[in-house]
Amino acid sequence: MKNVRTLFSHLKRKRLTVTPTTTETRITYELQSAVDGSPRVKVTSANSSDIQRAIEDAQLAQQVWYNDYSAQERARILSKASSILSCRLDEVAQIEVMDTGRCISEIRTNDIPSAIHMLSYYAHLPGILSHGSVQDVHLSLLSYTHREPLGVTVGIGAWNFPFLNTVSKSAPALIFGNSMLYKPSELTPSSALILADIYREAGLPEGVFQVLLGDGNVAAEMIHTEHVRKISFTGSVETGKKIYKNAAEKMQKVTLELGGKSPLIIMPDCDIDRAVQGAIDANFYANGQVCSNGTRVYVHESIKDDFLATLVHQTEQLKVGDPMDEATMIGPMVSKDHMNKVLEYIRIGKEDDGATLLYGGEKLNSNGNFITPCIFVDCHDHMRIVQEEVFGMLMSVLTFQDDDEVVARANATKFGLAAGIYTNDIAKALRLSKKLEVGNVYINTYNDGPCELPWGGMKQSGIGREGGSLEALYEWTECKSVYVKID
């Protein structure tokens, strides 16, 4: 595995991180291993001059990228990036584990293959990209529309799926002829740097994709200019609101992929084993750090006992330990601060909310920020552990008696990212799916995320759509109307 210290200096030599040009004060911080908390490398944050220079470079580079490269040439570069990533899969997977603490088995088999596919998917889009339409308005007027890039865009990512975040924002931005400045989470910056290296090797002109390191202040400064035409953000509702406010002043486009507290509805006619597996996937995958997780598990009163017995039995089988071990299914939380936040919610569940802790929720005495998966029962809708996003392995189990009741309770939240239904009555599932106020509904499955579909939330879970399909892709373009007088 490439040592992270070597990686950072290697990338700096290639100018893939913005390098110091002035003597202006710069902030450095120590990047720690999420696996065991050991120090890995000192990271230098971008300062105001770096940000200014990056924006100017991105403006010039975008002109070249859109005007001098055809859509097919841009596609060839993304396609090549996909092939290069296939060859570097193990290297990226290992670095991502060190940054996030997530299990190598998940990252090697899901995240990186999805990223490889995503790059290839966007590379195949040029045929439909510039679709405009001719409008037959009047015999003497030829009127048509076409799509153009926005210009300089900014991507800001969260720490749970850092590599996928970087690819899913940059690939559509670039294929449409935009440039992108990307600010990864300060906790998980490494894989964005590798992606910049892969793009460079694939032939992307300098300045079209740049990574700026640092914390939220760096991101806030990056978007504080009208030269940035779009911000694609993944993170918390709180930060999303600040970005939306800033964007309103500058009239910038935004897509905001924010938090959730999603309901998972278990109907009495479901296949219990399958529903339990769904609940485990929807709560404990990625150490519980998934925005769309179905953490409010509504189980029909009549099957509660069977469901809980199977749930505890299956949860006991999850191997907690070293995330570098292929057999491990639960690794450490991303950071000590985050572990403490999750532990505090476990305390609130037990002491303030008065829920019953059925399983887990213990801090393990080992290097790394380990908590065992946690299941609360006797939960009620008003409890804080049921209302607030924990973003850790805390499952709240509630019971219900009829369909209308459970839909009303599922919708009684400020969030609207996802929902799941387990039932053998597909007609009922389709009926209920229309009533759920969410951007994504899973039926007899949970947390699938094919890049071909648009992704996003309703209510406070976000604005706009990212991912595939025209709804999402056109978020990276402007539409221009042209009128030609022909007599």
Ligand code: NDP
């Ligand atoms: P944060 O909102 O804390 O941070 C997200 C990113 O925004 C980070 O890069 C952060 O920098 C940066 N940031 C912080 N402050 C500002 C600011 N004022 N202006 C601009 N950028 C800023 O979220 P987390 O990283 O803690 O991620 C967890 C959250 O993300 C959860 O709520 C989760 O649900 C959500 N999420 C949503 C997804 C979706 O698709 N809907 C997918 C994944 C996660 P830094 O952290 O370096 O300071």
